[in-house]
Structures are given as C-alpha cells and as structure tokens.
Amino acid sequence: EVQLVESGGGLVQPGGSLRLSCAASGFTFSSYNMNWVRQAPGKGLEWVSYISSSSSTIDYADSVKGRFTISRDNAKNSLYLQMNSLRAEDTAVYYCARAGPHYYYYMDVWGKGTTVTVSS
Amino acid sequence: QSVLTQPPSVSAAPGQKVTISCSGSSSNIGNNYVSWYQQLPGTAPKLLIYENNQRPSGIPDRFSGSKSGTSATLGITGLQTGDEADYYCGTWDSSLSGVVFGGGTKLTVL
Numbered sequence: 001e002v003q004l005v006e007s008g009g010g011l012v013q014p015g016g017s018l019r020l021s022c023a024a025s026g027f028t029f030s031s032y033n034m035n036w037v038r039q040a041p042g043k044g045l046e047w048v049s050y051i052s053s054s055s056s057t058i059d060y061a062d063s064v065k066g067r068f069t070i071s072r073d074n075a076k077n078s079l080y081l082q083m084n085s086l087r088a089e090d091t092a093v094y095y096c097a098r099a100g101p102h103y104y105y106y107m108d109v110w111g112k113g114t115t116v117t118v119s120s
Numbered sequence: 121q122s123v124l125t126q127p128p129s130v131s132a133a134p135g136q137k138v139t140i141s142c143s144g145s146s147s148n149i150g151n152n153y154v155s156w157y158q159q160l161p162g163t164a165p166k167l168l169i170y171e172n173n174q175r176p177s178g179i180p181d182r183f184s185g186s187k188s189g190t191s192a193t194l195g196i197t198g199l200q201t202g203d204e205a206d207y208y209c210g211t212w213d214s215s216l217s218g219v220v221f222g223g224g225t226k227l228t229v230l
Binding site: 035037044045046047050059060061062095097100102103105106107108109110111112113 | 155166171206217219220
C-alpha cells in the first residue's frame with residue numbers, strides 16, 4: 001500500500017524551530033518528486049515547498065522562503081522540512097504529498113498530516 | 121485571497137448534479153493543467169482529477185473535470201451524502217513560480 005506518514009509536529013514558541021519528517025512506503029520513493037502543503041485552521045490549502053526526485057530542483061512559497069528548508073534522503077525513503085524563525089501564521093496542519101507521475105504540479109498521494117502550533 | 125477563485129459553497133439534493141467553478145488567469149489555469157481534490161471532514165485531501173479531466177484509478181466516473189480558457193469546472197453527478205466535503209482546484213502559476221490552490225468550495229448534499 002502506498003503510504004506517507006508525517007511526524008515531528010508540535011507546539012513551538014514564535015521564533016523557534018521544528019523539523020518535520022515524512023516516511024514513504026509502498027512505492028519507489030527515489031523516483032518521485034515531493035511536496036509539502038499546509039492548511040491553517042479553518043482555511044484552505046497552501047503549497048509550501050517542492051523537491052525533485054534527485055533534489056536537483058527545490059522551490060518554496062514566498063511566505064516561507066529563507067525560513068524553511070526542504071530535503072530528502074532517498075536511502076531512508078524520507079522527506080523533511082526544517083522550519084526556522086517560526087511565526088504564528090505558520091500554525092497549520094502540514095501534509096507531505098507525492099507529486100504525480102504525469103507532470104510535477106499535482107499531488108496524487110497525501111499523508112494524514114502533522115500539526116504545528118506556533119504560540120507563546 | 122486565493123489566486124484561484126471558487127464559490128465558497130454549493131448545494132444540491134441526493135441524486136442530482138452539481139458543478140464547482142474555478143476561475144484564474146493566463147498565468148495559471150490559462151496555460152497549465154488543473155487538478156481537483158476532495159477533502160472529507162477531518163481527513164487529508166484526495167486527488168480526484170488531474171490534467172484537467174483525467175481520473176486516477178479508483179475515482180468513479182461520477183466525477184468529471186473540464187477546462188476552458190482561464191476557468192475550470194468540476195462536475196459531480198448522482199450526488200451522495202458521502203460526497204459532502206470541501207473541494208479544491210489547483211494548478212501551477214507561472215508568475216508566482218509555484219503551485220496555487222483555490223479557496224475551496226464546501227459541498228452540501230441536502
């Protein structure tokens with residue numbers, strides 16, 4: 001079964017850091033591009049970051065550029081999101097999502113998400 | 121304010137048909153493929169449509185997608201109470217160099 005499982009969320013103070021992880025299984029992780037997408041409480045979906053299968057292409061939403069870093073370890077079938085200088089507006093459920101095989105900007109598999117709360 | 125514009129809510133009776141619109145511009149929908157996602161209450165989003173009108177395996181043909189110019193539409197026929205969810209459109213925006221989503225549409229099956 002194709003599966004993505006996020007972890008690492010929690011409560012953090014403004015200005016703090018957190019590292020999210022996403023464990024992939026049931027497919028050849030190294031062959032797929034990956035994304036992080038977030039959803040603030042009661043709000044819609046917001047794309048956060050993208051990384052290609054070989055890590056050669058990385059992109060970020062303007063709202064997180066310079067503060068968040070996406071990375072992956074294909075040997076460990078894992079995706080990461082290092083989040084620094086966190087703000088209250090970063091509070092959200094963070095989803096790990098696989099980019100579809102036909103083109104890079106849609107997501108065909110989603111994890112259940114991990115919740116990040118930024119508050120003092 | 122989302123780059124892609126969707127109606128906040130739509131409703132219809134069981135068994136009926138509903139359409140959800142997604143309006144954009146030439147920098148996004150006009151020159152890129154559109155995808156649609158279903159988010160049931162308390163769950164993660166699920167891909168319904170990609171490449172404007174393609175359904176992944178396992179998605180029933182009650183769900184359909186279309187695109188014309190800078191707008192896209194999701195159609196759902198034979199509505200069921202289990203279809204009550206939030207629906208999002210998404211695509212690439214060349215000006216923003218990133219994936220953009222609509223604000224979401226809440227479907228109520230009366």
